[in-house]
Amino acid sequence: MIRRDFLKTGTLSALGISLLSATETFGQLFAPDERAVGSAKNIIFLVSDGMSNGTLTMANLLSQRMYGRESKWISLYRENKVVRAFMDTASADSMVTDSAASSSAWGGGVRVNNGSLNVNADGSFNTPILQKFKSAGKKVGCVTTVPITHATPAGFCICNKSRSDQNGIALQYLPLRFDVMMGGGDKYFNPSKRKDKVDVYSQFEKADYQLAKTKQQMQALDHQKPVLAVFDNDALPFSVDYAHDQKLQNTIPTLSEMTVKAIDLMKDHAEGFVLQVEGGKVDWAAHSNDTPGLLFDQLEFDLAVEKAIEFAEKDRNTLVIITTDHGNGNPGLFGEENADQKFDLFQKFKHSNDWVLNSIKPNDTAANLIAMINDAQGYTITNEQAKDILTHYQKLDGGGLYNVRKLPFERFGKIQSEYTSVNWGSMEHSADYVELAAFGPGSTLMNPFVRNTELHNLMLNAAGVKV
The missing domain is CATH 3.40.720.10 (Alkaline Phosphatase, subunit A)
Structure with a gap:
């Protein structure tokens, strides 16, 4: 706070910066407020x-x-x-x-x-x-x-x-x-x-x-x-x-x-x-x-x-x-085309991807999956995308640190990005x-x-x- 107020006053020149010795630094000028020490209960x-x-x-x-x-x-x-x-x-x-x-x-x-x-x-x-x-x-x-x-x-x-x-x-x-x-x-x-x-x-x-x-x-x-x-x-x-x-x-x-x-x-x-x-x-x-x-x-x-x-x-x-x-x-939210409208879909979401993927059964039909995602998250995936997700329930090959069941989180996230404009760079720190x-x-x-x-x-x- 003090450093910011100091900058706002425009009084930097009044300190005579040119008179600083070679051993002095700008850091010394902006030293923390000593009154702060010991003041937090x-x-x-x-x-x-x-x-x-x-x-x-x-x-x-x-x-x-x-x-x-x-x-x-x-x-x-x-x-x-x-x-x-x-x-x-x-x-x-x-x-x-x-x-x-x-x-x-x-x-x-x-x-x-x-x-x-x-x-x-x-x-x-x-x-x-x-x-x-x-x-x-x-x-x-x-x-x-x-x-x-x-x-x-x-x-x-x-x-x-x-x-x-x-x-x-x-x-x-x-x-x-x-x-x-x-x-x-x-x-x-x-x-x-x-x-x-x-x-x-x-x-x-x-x-x-x-x-x-x-x-x-x-x-x-x-x-x-x-x-x-x-x-x-x-x-x-x-x-x-x-x-x-x-x-x-x-x-x-x-x-x-x-x-x-x-x-x-x-x-x-x-x-x-x-x-x-x-x-x-x-x-x-x-x-x-x-x-x-x-x-x-x-x-x-x-x-x-x-x-x-x-x-x-x-x-x-x-x-x-x-x-x-x-x-x-x-x-991040990416892409200029319809980004606002796509991002606003999140206002309709009732469930996480975790809830959706853990609710899917291996014998679910593509039609059932499409309907479930529409109800849970407010958008309609294609028949091909539904089939793609369901194939992963036959092999359970998904990654992610807390993904004990090996569900297709990464794949679902990429499909979802087409409807929300939110993309991911990784699944790691x-x-x-x-x-x-x-x-x-x-x-x-x-x-x-x-x-x-x-x-x-x-x-x-x-x-x-x-x-």
């Missing part, structure tokens, strides 16, 4: 996992055309309410990071190899930031739309040489007594679903945690005891599917609802709180080239941003950081520099271009926590 760190810049752009376009308002994230830019930066997301062993290494860069302050959670190549550990804040007396927690044991929340919480050890991560959370842990992942806590048959839920209950498995149970939670809330077997439903399924709406909370509840559970703590919020299924949609899944989950993440900013504006003691850990798929925004006390500590590890110390410094 609370921190809310929001991550839209796997958000390419095209995702942010298209979600804003959809919001404007469907709801008549821009996204909260973009409005923060337009209204000049945030410090904005670009972030280098690389891991220790690759320019293209995975979510474990990227969250560990923030969580532990050190770049680690892909797949690792705060564990260095030599086997040594980096203490995760929520453990540091908990030791400093703050309440801490994570909420996510994927399993609470997944890479992004885990990177703020624990050390593990493998992000895949989600059964082990569930048990690692137990002794930490973090105040709020909400998301999916029942299969990692439920004895009937774990290979070792360990009843992790009962261990949390014996340790005096409050448990919640439905929206109603979440709403009844109080701030007296730590919370473990798990709402689905694996990840939570895509937002576009959720919006058209009353049963899901009655039993599972949205990301914004979890965010509001988590803040409410921790906001009155005398020493403040630190909360990580992850829109995890943005990444899952990108891995599947699932455009409706992607865009509506990004809009739900944006609503969580709105709720966090609303709290911070009233509280005036809260640093809000909004970013992504890496790009994924690099989707990218090395793109990503968007980063900060609001509130401590935001002026952020430089215009940062390495992902810098956010670790920025948060500690903003809160005045020395470790």
Whole structure:
């Protein structure tokens, strides 16, 4: 804010730039506001996992055309309410990071190899930031739309040489007594679903945690005891599917609802709180080239941003950081011809590509498939395209990271692009520099271009926590 105001005044010449010594730099002139250090009582760190810049752009376009308002994230830019930066997301062993290494860069302050959670190549550990804040007396927690044991929340919480050890991560959370842990992942806590048959839920209950498995149970939670809330077997439903399924709406909370509840559970703590919020299924949609899944989950993440900013504006003691850990798929709206009309089809969508492809049966006819897609997504594919999709159910050869059934996500995405003008560059993470925004006390500590590890110390410094 100070740097921007300084530039706007046009007083650069008044500083006598020509009088700078050879040892002085322009960077020294634009040093962060020292008053920001130690001034944030609370921190809310929001991550839209796997958000390419095209995702942010298209979600804003959809919001404007469907709801008549821009996204909260973009409005923060337009209204000049945030410090904005670009972030280098690389891991220790690759320019293209995975979510474990990227969250560990923030969580532990050190770049680690892909797949690792705060564990260095030599086997040594980096203490995760929520453990540091908990030791400093703050309440801490994570909420996510994927399993609470997944890479992004885990990177703020624990050390593990493998992000895949989600059964082990569930048990690692137990002794930490973090105040709020909400998301999916029942299969990692439920004895009937774990290979070792360990009843992790009962261990949390014996340790005096409050448990919640439905929206109603979440709403009844109080701030007296730590919370473990798990709402689905694996990840939570895509937002576009959720919006058209009353049963899901009655039993599972949205990301914004979890965010509001988590803040409410921790906001009155005398020493403040630190909360990580992850829109995890943005990444899952990108891995599947699932455009409706992607865009509506990004809009739900944006609503969580709105709720966090609303709290911070009233509280005036809260640093809000909004970013992504890496790009994924690099989707975009392409082509001048009928692009507006094609993109507007998303306003008719009732279901994600994930819902459609998982609803198809190998013996479905082309006519049935055409009708189903028309009802679910509002456009009519050709008979040849329907037959093409159905052939993949005979061989199940589809790719994509979370595509357990090997369904034809990539092929369906390419067919869908003919009707929506949204195309994808890949089904994998990218090395793109990503968007980063900060609001509130401590935001002026952020430089215009940062390495992902810098956010670790920025948060500690903003809160005045020395470790």
